[in-house]
Amino acid sequence: MDLIRIKNVKKVYKNGVTAVNDVSLNIKKGEFVFIIGETGCGKSSLIKMLYREEKPTSGQILLGGIDVGKLRNRKVYKIRRKLGVVFQDFKLLPKLTVYENVAFALEIFGLPKDEIHKKVIKVLDLVGLKAKLNQYPTNLSGGEQQRVAIARAIVNGPKLLICDEPTGNLDPKTSMEIMNVLEAINKLGTTIIMVTHDIQIVNELKKRVILLKSGIIAKEYAEGEYKDEGI
Amino acid sequence: MKVFRILLRDIRDSFRNVFRNFSLSVASISCITITLVVVAVSLILSVNVNKFTKLVQDDVTIVVFLDKELSLEDCKKIETKIKNLGNIESVKLKDKEKIRQEFMESKTYASIMKDWDTREENPLQDAIHVKVKDINEIKKTADTIEKIEGVDVAKYGEGMVEQLVSIFDIIKKASYIAVIALIIVTAFLISNTIKITIFSRQREIGIMRLVGSSNINIKIPFILEGLLLGILGSIIPIIIITYGYVFLYDNFNGKLFSDIIKLQKPNPFMFQGAALLLLIGMVVGMVGSLRAVKKYLKV
Known part of the structure; x- marks a missing residue:
């Protein structure tokens, strides 16, 4: 069953640049999909439209049956609550502890304190940071900060996790640790879409790969099909 | 919850x-x-x-001088008439005898007043001191008072007050x-x-x-x-x-x-x-x- 249906999506920015041009794509529930391509090929624009940071100029993006492009600004939160997003720069709040950064994403739902506590501890355990819950992000390594960001993104049990170059700032060893965490999350049933430049990771994980070039899908590879062809 | x-x-x-x-x-x-x-x-x-x-503003008063030949009864009637006009805060009648007495007792006017013989006719006029509610309407009120029979003149420091x-x-x-x-x-x-x-x-x-x-x-x-x-x-x-x-x-x-x-x-x-x-x-x-x-x- 498809979780995401992208139909003939086009994104033209105000300055006239066409970032995404007539892209159609379906992603099933529980899939792990890599989106790769050169800088400026439209990868980030495509996933920004998925979490409605950008609106498609034309075409349709259905996420769990909801037409994301037609959502009004004040209703955007509805879609954001169904997905998690992880960025290259972590986007953590430096004045909050690890625990508070993760709990932050649950407090907006008005959950009771003990329920928030249980969920935060569970997810910090999953990403291997249970021992550092009272630390501030500035005291953590890049990999640890990214794991906090992942924990925050999945703490409310989203169906979809969008990762925009999550290993872009990390060394190869730490990157693989992050990928292990993401694989574990995927095995629990969460669909993952990950934008990356890191071909080594794509090669090792052998997941479905979508190669974008100049805003269009240049090639699609099914699971295990992709062999190091560069980007 | x-x-x-x-x-x-x-x-x-x-x-x-x-x-x-x-x-x-x-x-x-x-x-x-x-x-x-x-x-x-x-x-x-x-x-x-x-x-x-x-x-x-509260201190500004219209002094209504009454005709000399009026009796105290007539003065009181005029006082009542003024009281019933609009824009009147308070009205106080001062008869000429009382005014003369005040003048004689005051340090400023005593020297002038000492030459006057109390047996002679009082040269002063009975007066009514009127305070108004709205000072902006003082001219209109003074004009209305002046039209009352028995009123000689109504003074309030015209020009300066405005x-x-x-x-x-x-x-x-x-x-x-x-x-x-x-x-x-x-x-x-x-x-x-x-x-x-x-x-x-x-x-x-x-x-x-x-x-x-x-x-x-x-x-x-x-x-x-x-x-x-x-x-x-x-x-x-x-x-x-x-x-x-x-x-x-x-x-x-x-x-x-x-x-x-x-x-x-x-x-x-x-x-x-x-x-x-x-x-x-x-x-x-x-x-x-x-x-x-x-x-x-x-x-």
Whole structure:
């Protein structure tokens, strides 16, 4: 069953640049999909439209049956609550502890304190940071900060996790640790879409790969099909 | 229950954020304090200028001189007639004998009056002292009084009173304009300071949006924070308008320079002023935050 249906999506920015041009794509529930391509090929624009940071100029993006492009600004939160997003720069709040950064994403739902506590501890355990819950992000390594960001993104049990170059700032060893965490999350049933430049990771994980070039899908590879062809 | 929990969390967060962003909070609070102190001082000045002008206005009297041949009975009838006219605050009849007596007893006029023989006919006229409710209507009232039979003339210091009234009117309006203008400037300054505070927290707002906070969920903690900054910033101005003003009033024995300039009594003025300052602080704090946060909620 498809979780995401992208139909003939086009994104033209105000300055006239066409970032995404007539892209159609379906992603099933529980899939792990890599989106790769050169800088400026439209990868980030495509996933920004998925979490409605950008609106498609034309075409349709259905996420769990909801037409994301037609959502009004004040209703955007509805879609954001169904997905998690992880960025290259972590986007953590430096004045909050690890625990508070993760709990932050649950407090907006008005959950009771003990329920928030249980969920935060569970997810910090999953990403291997249970021992550092009272630390501030500035005291953590890049990999640890990214794991906090992942924990925050999945703490409310989203169906979809969008990762925009999550290993872009990390060394190869730490990157693989992050990928292990993401694989574990995927095995629990969460669909993952990950934008990356890191071909080594794509090669090792052998997941479905979508190669974008100049805003269009240049090639699609099914699971295990992709062999190091560069980007 | 859920809404209550969210509100409680928002209140907790607004308190925490004031301390977490301490230097920016101090900047906002200082800005609110300084501007509200200026508002407080101008409020004190404005209220006292108005009090003084009112005292002077209240002192303006129409003196109605009555025809000499009238009996005391006739004078009282005219007094009643005047009392029943509109715009009359008080009426007081002074018969000529009483006036002569007062003149003879007064240091200023005694030397003139001593040459008069009390057995001779009293050269003075009976008079009625009239105070009006609306000083702007004094000319009209004096003209109406003059038309009453038995009234010789009604004097109130024509020309000078009108001039005084127009000067006081200008002072009153200018003080109101000054206070209102200051409040607007205060609102603008405070709201811009808070805007800068929130500008530095764009990232936080972005993350709140990202994890699924609705616009209202994002706005409420910032509005509460603005409210808190407004309350904290109005503490010193409130102290100035309450304790400071009472100190000033007591030290000057309630008057400035002479008995003519009486100061406004602290009670209830200081409480009203304090409430106004608190209200300005709270409203401006909230509106400033809301304005700033709204800017970052547009996609």
